[in-house]
Amino acid sequence: MADTATIDAAFAGTLGSFSLDVAFEAPMQGITALFGPSGCGKTTILRCIAGLNRMAGTLRFGAETWQDDRAGAFRKPHKRPVGYVFQEASLFPHLSVRGNLLYGARRDSRRQAENGLGFDEVVALLGIGPLLERAPQALSGGERQRVAVGRALLSRPRLLLMDEPLSALDHPTREEIFPYLEALHETLSIPILYVSHDIGEVARLADRIVVLARGRKVTDGPVTEVLERLDLQPATGRFEAGVVLTARVVSHDDAFRMTHLDHHGQTIVTPMAEAAVGSEIRLRIRARDVVLATQRPSGISVRNILKGTVALIVEERETAFAEVLVDVGGAGVRARITRAALADLALRPDMPVFVLVKSVAFDRRALAGLQPPPADGEE
């Protein structure tokens, strides 16, 4: 009996100077990220799923077949119930914000509120109420992108496709939009395919990740598992390699503006996180911010000294570096150290080791709350 609760995509063809041949599955809820460096084919795949590009392959959405070359089936793009958010908002300049938002809604009167979000709800979710009568040219980049997301949602899609929606924005604007995307994640019951080359975005937003490189799938799986894997260095990039831990907020320290979290019985302290006590948040720890010690240090500024066991060591021959995967309470933490240090400490698998992470390493980008932010105008 075929499993009908997934999205199955397989495409093959030429892409610039190399060929693309990718097959993957995604669940019908949550955010699945298509991740890889520029030019790896992730945008092409997204466009094939939307029907904007046509490549040989098959595409099944649950029980529906949207493309099957052997059966000669190809559902036209305007008949696919997808919403697409482009990298540059691409709002219609000849319509107001309201006109843009309603463009898709007007054309799809059959499915009433299938994903449960009406006009007012979408406007509130994305905080675009004050912008409704403006012209797109009068909006900032972040506002335009939020309107673009709202417009895609109001066409009542059963699948939301987002193509690097934050890449064209500057850093402060990205930070401003993140809470809205996180709120989307919490509120929507439809699946989202999210294309990005930024591992930070993926770590914060995605549940599953499909890693692509040069037109091929490298691996896929739950985000936390995949990020722990050391062999993904070329794909994730040297400086941004890291892992994601989930921890529960235990208390806030108002005097020092810190938050104390519990991770499988060990305490992690970070700068104040905007999350309620008892809620779970994701912590992103970059490998290069992790220090290893064979003895518990004292008189040191580092606040987080976690106990763990060495799980895996990978030396990068011909370079100065090595990576160590340490098991901390069941979750993996990657540490990037020099081979010299590795030799000096004589680290071996199954050795107990202390994992040190500076609280400062948890910048605002690394702390992702799983609660939606308050909507604009709320107390």
Added chain:
Amino acid sequence: MPDLADLWSPIRLTLALASVTTVVLILIGTPIAFWLARSKARWKEVVGAVVALPLVLPPTVLGFYLLVVLGPDGPGGWVAGLFGGRSLAFTFEGLVIGSVFYSMPFVVQPIRNAFEAIGERPLEVAVTLRASPWDAFWSVAVPLARPGFLTGAVLGFAHTVGEFGVVLMIGGNIPDETRVLSVAIYDYVETLQWGHAHILAGGMLVFSFVVILAMMLAGKRFGRPGL
């Protein structure tokens, strides 16, 4: 004193010719312009060159071939036969057909440029928002190409009003049928009726100036495809 009633006929004919030609060209030129803007066919520029031919052809060459086509031995003659005539040459209808040919690049080119300036993205967005290709064309491409339509209409109209060589060859100089303004002025000069010539030419000058001025002012206000 020149008889002003005589002057009305060329003016009326010219306005009728230019209006009908412009409307016809917008109707048939728009799909051609859209296709030229978006097609990826290899022979697209061949079609583009054919459309643009009147820009470089000497008017008498164009006039000659049009005479052949419109005449009794060409398709024009066959069409005329359906209505009891011998040929479409030297008729108002023949002038319209000729005008459509020689003014086509002036209408198609601005509209094509406007469609090209829009690019692929707005139409892709429309498609992802459930618009069929026909719907996307009317609700997105046409409004955004508005400056091109404006320019094309004005240029097509003005060029039709101004054409002389082709009109004379295929239309002759038949009062109330094919004696349009440009031909009438020529005729008055040839017959030394300077008074008539002054009035018509002066009127044309003022009219053209007003049209250009209005187009530039309107272009500022309506020419941009915004709100």
